[in-house]
Amino acid sequence: xxxxxxxxxxxxxxxxxxxxxxxxxxxxxxxxxxxxxxxxxxxxxxxxxxxxxxxxxxxxxxxxxxxxxxxxxxxxxxxxxxxxxxxxxxxxxxxxxxxxxxxxxxxxxxxxxxxxxxxxxxxxxxxxxxxxxxxxxxxxxxxxxxxxxxxxxxxxxxxxxxxxxxxxxxxxxxxxxxxxxxxxxxxxxxxxxxxxxxxxxxxxxxxxxxxxxxxxxxxxxxxxxxxxxxxxxxxxxxxxxxxxxxxxxxxxxxxxxxxxxxxxxxxxxxxxxxxxxxxxxxxxxxxxxxxxxxxxxxxxxxxxxxxxxxxxxxxxxxxxxxxxxxxxxxxxxxxxxxxxxxxxxxxxxxxxxxxxxxxxxxxxxxxxxxxxxxxxxxxxxxxxxxxxxxxxxxxxxxxxxxxxxxxxxxxxxxxxxxxxxxxxxxxxxxxxxxxxxxxxxxxxxxxxxxxxxxxxxxxxxxxxxxxxxxxxxxxxxxxxxxxxxxxxxxxxxxxxxxxxxxxxxxxxxxxxxxxxxxxxxxxxxxxxxxxxxxxxxxxxxxxxxxxxxxxxxxxxxxxxxxxxxxxxxxxxxx
Numbered sequence: 001x002x003x004x005x006x007x008x009x010x011x012x013x014x015x016x017x018x019x020x021x022x023x024x025x026x027x028x029x030x031x032x033x034x035x036x037x038x039x040x041x042x043x044x045x046x047x048x049x050x051x052x053x054x055x056x057x058x059x060x061x062x063x064x065x066x067x068x069x070x071x072x073x074x075x076x077x078x079x080x081x082x083x084x085x086x087x088x089x090x091x092x093x094x095x096x097x098x099x100x101x102x103x104x105x106x107x108x109x110x111x112x113x114x115x116x117x118x119x120x121x122x123x124x125x126x127x128x129x130x131x132x133x134x135x136x137x138x139x140x141x142x143x144x145x146x147x148x149x150x151x152x153x154x155x156x157x158x159x160x161x162x163x164x165x166x167x168x169x170x171x172x173x174x175x176x177x178x179x180x181x182x183x184x185x186x187x188x189x190x191x192x193x194x195x196x197x198x199x200x201x202x203x204x205x206x207x208x209x210x211x212x213x214x215x216x217x218x219x220x221x222x223x224x225x226x227x228x229x230x231x232x233x234x235x236x237x238x239x240x241x242x243x244x245x246x247x248x249x250x251x252x253x254x255x256x257x258x259x260x261x262x263x264x265x266x267x268x269x270x271x272x273x274x275x276x277x278x279x280x281x282x283x284x285x286x287x288x289x290x291x292x293x294x295x296x297x298x299x300x301x302x303x304x305x306x307x308x309x310x311x312x313x314x315x316x317x318x319x320x321x322x323x324x325x326x327x328x329x330x331x332x333x334x335x336x337x338x339x340x341x342x343x344x345x346x347x348x349x350x351x352x353x354x355x356x357x358x359x360x361x362x363x364x365x366x367x368x369x370x371x372x373x374x375x376x377x378x379x380x381x382x383x384x385x386x387x388x389x390x391x392x393x394x395x396x397x398x399x400x401x402x403x404x405x406x407x408x409x410x411x412x413x414x415x416x417x418x419x420x421x422x423x424x425x426x427x428x429x430x431x432x433x434x435x436x437x438x439x440x441x442x443x444x445x446x447x448x449x450x451x452x453x454x455x456x457x458x459x460x461x462x463x464x465x466x467x468x469x470x471x472x473x474x475x476x477x478x479x480x481x482x483x484x485x486x487x488x489x490x491x492x493x494x495x496x497x498x499x500x501x502x503x504x505x506x507x508x509x510x511x512x513x514x515x516x517x518x519x520x521x522x523x524x525x526x527x528x529x530x531x532x533x534x535x536x537x538x539x540x541x542x543x544x545x546x547x548x549x550x551x552x553x554x555x556x557x558x559x560x561x562x563x564x565x566x567x568x569x570x571x572x573x574x
Contacts, residue, residue, distance in 0.1 A: 046465035049089035056085040062106035149184035160204035172205035176212045241268045248421045261390035269382040275375040294363040301357035384431045390439045406436045
């Protein structure tokens, strides 16, 4: 029963096997199709596209609209980050962004002034004001989001409220929330630019009323502390000044001692105060010969008792008295004349005026110098520089390489060069220190090997995919396709003739059997028939064993020929 059941169960399988053997192209086609399918699957796996984020943190409305648009275009997409990010193939990322932006996707709440285009008839003033505010917020958010480090932005405005009463007026205020790109940051100058952008776009909005924060809640904008006007740009200016002087010092000393043998640090004190100075100076009066008379005033007052000039004006009254006659040289007469002259003088003095007043006032122009000087902020108040120079390479007494310090003359030359490079000024209070010392040897850091380079890792991954495909194709060909092709395409080989020794043995056995049969027939009645049959059986058994041993040796010597003989027998039986 068991043999019958096994025969019945193996019947369909054996029939299918026999049909396949009768049609050798069918297994070959099946194996080739499987190999091609496997190769195509491996190629598709190796060349599958890389997905990148198209948009993240989308609202439900925007996400649905974008997915509908992608489905209509036949673009594959995926979700990541818990469904908060929409990913598309890398090669279509930028094209899809531009095409979706053309259609206004995603809205993301940043709706601009296009809200004012679809105003309903009879809309209230309050609703119109709200739409205007939303549109202004959206336009500002779009402008800020166009900056490089900013991925997304939201703007909240509190518009100013006008009132006829000054106390009830409320100024405008604004808040900006930035979502920065991964690994990016904004500087003080960029934050100041955003503040000016918002304050310039909203009426009655001052720059100090604009607040800017990032997605982590950090305050990026800082109000003016006490009206000092301090910001990060001043620190950047000081750092740039210090780096400039540092580069000057290192560049001037590098040709002498080597760029790696000099280190310099500069500290600058900068005056950021803005001052204005006005001076007015008056110089002393100059000598009268060179002075310019501005005004002159003269006053004369005479008050006397004598008679003034009288008589009829004319030549006689204006003529001076004549010369007196020469007196006679007589002593008494001379004395008498002297007495008369003294008496006349006394009479004239009594007759002269008793009061005379004269006032002279002269005003000269004064020299005046007025100078107005406005000092710009950012002037250098003081510089402090520290320079360290390494020892020079030298040779000691034993001829070995060593480091030797610089001489006093060399240090003096270096200090003079540094003074000239930094513009040293004693009146300004600058300080300079030059030190010659041996530098500490930095530990040698082994350079990373080539296989530690991330670019090599990425290249290895890409090459590994294609090498895996090549290996799979080679194994498929060697293990599957090649045996099938060789089995079903090679022509059957005709059975080779039996070796001469094997045929001779077979002929001898047959002749022995004939002779034995003849001998048996010719035996006398006295021979035992049973002995004859046993003898024939022993001879046949020995011949079979001999033939079997010969076949074994032949199979070991040429197994391929034996296989072809057996295959030809099987085909002949079919």
